[in-house]
Amino acid sequence: MGNLQQNPPQQKNVGLAVALKYDDDSGSAPVVVASGRGKVAENIIERAEKENIPTYRDESLVGLLASLEVGTEIPPELYEAVAQVIAFVWQLDKKYDREQVD
Secondary structure, three states: OOEEEOOOOOOOOOOEEEEEEOOOOOOOOOEEEEEEEOHHHHHHHHHHHHOOOOEEEOHHHHHHHHOOOOOOEOOHHHHHHHHHHHHHHHHHHHHHHHHHHO
């Protein structure tokens, strides 16, 4: 799948980025909340880094997600791929929580 990085190095000329929102209590699929190319993509990644939101890089997945309109739930055919992203974020959250306790 993709390249997992909690804080990837800043890249210039980011081609494409998509941000998802997922509320596991809602029972709904993740929703595309931001999508863009070029400077907009750079801004999405910069905002995630400022907010300490993990990023997941996968060129083929971002291409599929970018074809969706902002505000759209991901379609069932992308559930498995996006589930891997969510699992990655949950692992980072657990690791962060353990580090805060120590």
